[in-house]
Amino acid sequence: MxxxxxxxxxxxxxxxxxxxxxxxxxxxxxxxxxxxxxxxxxxxxxxxxxxxxxxxxxxxxxxxxxxxxxxxxxxxxxxxxxxxxxxxxxxxxxxxxxxxxxxxxxxxxxxxxxxxxxxxxxxxxxxxxxxxxxxxxxxxxxxxxxxxxxxxxxxxxxxxxxxxxxxxxxxxDPSTEKQTNVYALVLLLGILLTGIAIFLLVNKQSKIAPSTPNL
Structure with missing residues (x-):
């Protein structure tokens, strides 16, 4: 009361x-x-x-x-x-x-x-x-x-x-939070793309590497 x-x-x-x-x-x-x-x-x-x-x-x-x-x-x-x-x-x-x-x-x-x-x-x-x-x-x-x-x-x-x-x-300040979220997303996307690029590069090199001749 x-x-x-x-x-x-x-x-x-x-x-x-x-x-x-x-x-x-x-x-x-x-x-x-x-x-x-x-x-x-x-x-x-x-x-x-x-x-x-x-x-x-x-x-x-x-x-x-x-x-x-x-x-x-x-x-x-x-x-x-x-x-x-x-x-x-x-x-x-x-x-x-x-x-x-x-x-x-x-x-x-x-x-x-x-x-x-x-x-x-x-x-x-x-x-x-x-x-x-x-x-x-x-x-x-x-x-x-x-x-x-x-x-x-x-x-x-x-x-x-x-x-x-x-x-x-x-x-x-919602703009600050949104900006932080965008930065985090860009960073995550950058890491993902870098990983994919490295994977493709290694995979490509393994395919074009000369094979060892049989003796």
Whole structure:
């Protein structure tokens, strides 16, 4: 019960903090939180203006007539733009969307998929890609882990890779890992080709070597 209260207070603090950004459509927040039962939810918060602008950019100015129709388009917008993966697995399914409209609006999903023994998180969120200089603060709330904030923006393609280490998350540079993997692959391929070349050369020499005459 104590932990639930702590997480509730922390989420309330984060909500009030993001409220300071409600006047800036290019700023948003993405909160990934583990619940007491081990399941995960994700919430995206931004100004209503940001959601309206993005819905219009994707679906047209006259795409909705009622608030309910607008909510449906917000859900569709986020489903098209948000991806969460644990341990390099498949994208977790976004279930049970809840949209709250206001000066600062939010949408919350329950995540369905394999979430046990999670040590690597990949989050990509291009929900507001049509808004100039948009950026989103990512906060991960996991039991027993330090609370850190990371930024998703144009520089990292609105995508973050977080590794769990020593009860905290650290941002990884995927380009560095990919580059290292490429170097390793090139080295392995070079060794393989060299071995094949040596084998063919030795085999060729053995075939053309003069035979010893019988005395």
């Amino acid at each position: 104590k932990k639930i209260i702590q997480y509730s207070l922390l989420l309330l603090f984060l909500c009030s903090s993001t409220g300071l950004w409600a006047h800036q459509p290019n700023l948003s927040s993405t909160i990934l939180m583990e619940k007491e039962n081990g399941e995960w939810i994700i919430q995206i918060r931004a100004s209503l203006t940001a959601f309206e602008y993005e819905v219009a950019a994707r679906f047209g100015q006259d795409a909705y007539k009622t608030a309910e129709e607008f909510k449906e388009l917000v859900v569709k917008q986020i489903e098209q733009s948000l991806s969460v993966k644990f341990n390099e697995g498949e994208s977790l399914k976004l279930n049970k969307p809840q949209v709250r409209l206001g000066h600062e609006s939010s949408i919350t999903f329950e995540l369905e998929g394999k979430t046990e023994n999670m040590n690597l998180i990949e989050v990509k969120n291009t929900s507001f890609e049509h808004i100039s200089r948009n950026q989103a603060a990512l906060v991960v709330l996991k039991k027993g882990f330090a609370k850190n904030q990371f930024m998703m923006n144009k520089e990292n393609n609105h995508q973050l890779y977080l590794k769990a280490e020593d009860n905290k998350f650290e941002a990884l």
